[in-house]
Amino acid sequence: MANRLPRECLEEIFHILEYEKSTLHSCLLVNRSWCISVIRFLWKRPFQLAKKPCSDIIEIYISFFSPIVKNYLLSEGVNIPLNDTTKIFDYPSFIRDFRFDDLYESTSAWLQEEYEKGRQIRHDLVMFDDLRIVKLIVNELVKLLFSKTRILESLSLNTQRLIGLIDRRFWSHHPGDIQYTPTSFEEFRSAYGFDDLLQIPNYPGANNCLVHLQKFEYGGDATDGKIMQVLSEVSQNLNTLEISFSSWQRRHADPQMMLSLLTAQHALHRVILRRGGSNCLPILIGGLSTQASSLNHLEFIGADFRISVSLTPLVICVNLQTLVFERCLGLNDDIVEPLAFATFKKLKKFVFRKSVGFRDLRTILAPPSVVPITGNHIQGNVNVIGPVLRGIPPISSALLTSTSTYSPPSSSSSSSSSSSSSTTSDHPLARMIQNTCGSLKDIRLGRKVWNVRRPLGLISRGVGDFPPSSILSTLSITCPYLVKLETHTSREIFPQLLILLNNCQLLQQLHISVGTELMDDEQFWKRVSRAFPPKLKNLMVVIEGTFWLMVIHWLLGNCKAPLEVLQFPRSSCIDDEYLCLITQYAEVIGTLKKLILARRTRVSNEGLRRALIVFESVSRGGEVVIEYDN
Incomplete structure (x- = not known):
């Protein structure tokens, strides 16, 4: 049967399995035809499939050096075997993903390894000789790969970590008779750094393969950043562009070089910006307008918006499907205000987590009642829960006992809800969410970070430990198709969270963090558990302070959702008693398969063995995000 499959079918199958190394290795042994087809996938991105770092791959690549290159390296003190053993396959020609x-x-x-085996002579009297040899070999390997491959799909020139490694070599092993001056350090950088990357487009065959480049990742200093300006003339069909800035780098690449590569693209789909500040962000964000019609994925990770950065150019990127702000600084109301006027009707995923902004004096000076409960059935009743949850009547029996059946809202009700919420959604992000017209399926508003000390305990509107009530209210009205939700909850926004859970009947993944004021509140845990949507599969709970054993009773004893994954990734206090109770409830629920605990817990091997009788797996590796089909 295997012999009858056409080569095209085999390659389609292997394409699906291209990250399954063991499976691909097994396919090598089927027959000659399978071997020829599968070898291309094993060597398409060899370093990703091997344990890093992998010297064996380098050994194979070096064997393809021409006699001229081998003699050149020999003249430089590098011993390269001169055997001419012919390889069955031309392995360098298969590479498609180069990092x-x-x-x-x-x-x-x-x-x-060559030093340890005695094949290379270590010149201890020559400072940094190993760095010199590595640079020589790497340069020749880059020339080899670019001359052999016809198509390069992905190129990563992120040298930030490598720059840090060689810089530490300079400062820790610098000979005492040489002055520690900026001049000598720059000479060291020039000798052992990565300036040669600028020559890549000039290597034989480079232009031919770089024309097909779909993904480019850059991270380096001011010198090798010039590569982006060079690539802008060759690689104009990028699908993905990733740019990483280093917080410790003394000099960054000229943002105009980055802009030249960004604006040269015909139809860029994904842009990811890591770190970066006011000297480059305004220029790059402004350049996004040239890709407005094609851009569908945008991420800001660790970016600094604190000085005069405007998000106005994002408003015209109407085809965005993913928008991420992760661990950013300075995202105050004024910065995010332009997003209130955006109409991202295709937006499916929005992440605004662990991002800290400037303190908003308008909020700090306002009275406590400034945070409204709006956009829902309890509008205007701020004290709906009261000082504490215990002893207070339920919010609404209708809300807490909503049926599990779900029907999409009619157009008339949607329009009325939209008009109602338009007057109450005062926060820019709430208005942005409202303008998505229900397209959002994945929203992550972040969990509280308790090891961050906030000055004076003041929290700016929209960037505190929990989202404004207007955001949750808007979600409950305009986003009934949510599949994933991550948020921190407090007594202040608990009513909106309950309404959101009852309205989003398609929710499958819920990640919540709970503060000290609610961690031992019986009524809170029971109410939120009863409000779990009927399709909820993955539940993550992060608790500030003490994780009481009774919380498991309140949480799981009232849960009717068909949970498959239960996570307590930060609760290191869990021991065998906790695990035994969780296991008992897992038997009652009947659908739980995976339990994920903190990296360090008090669970014994015997307790783990007993839990595995009920659970398919119990891991202690921290949190896990599972992708469900939307």
Whole structure:
């Protein structure tokens, strides 16, 4: 049967399995036809399938050096075997995903092994001789790969970590008779750094393969940043562009070089910006307008918006499907205000987590009642829960006992809800969510970070430990198709959270963090558990302070959702007693398969063994995000 499959069908199958190394290795042994087809996938991105760093891959690549290159390296003091054994396959020609850092680290590992085996002579009297040799070999390997491959799909020139490694070598092993001056350090950088990357487009065959480049990742200093300006003339069909800035780098690449690459693209779909500040963000964000018609994925990770950065250019990117702000600084109301006028009707995923902004004096000076409960059936009743939850009548029996059946809202009701919420959604992000017209399926508003000390305990509107009530109210009205939700909850926004859970009947994944004021509140845990949507599969709970054993009773004893995954990734206090109770409830629920605990717990091996009788797996590796079909 295997012999009858056409080669095209085999390649489609292997494409699906291209990250399954063991499966691909097994396919090598079926027959010659399978071997020829599968070898291309094993060597398409070899470093990703191997344990890093991998000196064996370097050994194979070096064997493809021409006699001229081998003699050149020999003249430079590098011993390269001169055997002419013919390889069955031309392995360098198969590479499609090239990562410079993988090549550099694996070459360093190869050289160290050569030293240990006595094949290379270590010149201890020559300072940094190993860095010189690694640089020579890497340069020749880059030339080899670019001359052999016809198509390069992905190129990563992120050298930030490597720059840090060689810089530490300078400061820790610098000979005492040489002055520690900026001049000598720059000379060191020039000798052992990565300026040669600028020559990549000039290597034989480079232009031919770079034309097909779909993904480019950059992270380096001011010198090798010029590569982006060079690539802008060759690689104009990028699908994904990732730019990483370093917080410790003294000099960054000229943002105009980055802009030239960004604006040269015909139809860029994904842009990811890591870190970066006011000297570059305004320029790059402004350049996004040139990709407005094609851009559907945008991420800001660790970016600094604190000085004069405007998000106005994002408003015209109407085809965005994913928008992420992760661990950003300075995202105050004025910065995010332009998003209130955006109409992201295709937006499916919105992340605004662990991002801290400036303190908003308008909020600090306002009275406590400034935070409204709006956009829902309890509008205007601020004290709906009261000082404490215990002893207070339920919010609404209709809300807490809503049926599990779900019917999409009619157009008339949607329009009336939209008009109602338009007058109450005062926060810019709430208005942005409202304008998505129900397209959102995944929203992550972040969990509380308790090891961050906030000055004076003041929390700015929209960027505190929990989202404004207007955001949750807007979600409950305009986003009934939510599949994933992550948020921190407090007594202040608990009513909106309950309404959101009751309205979003399609929710499958819920990640919540709970503050000290609610951690031992019986009524809170029971009410939120009863409000779990009927399709909820993945529940993560992060609790500030003490995780009482009774919380498990209140949470799981009232749960009717068909949970499959239960996570307590920060609760290191869990021991065998906790685990035994969780296991008993897992038997009652009947659908739980996976339990994920903190990296460090008090669970014994015997307790783990007993839990595995009920659970398919119990892991202690921290939190896990499971992708469900939307």
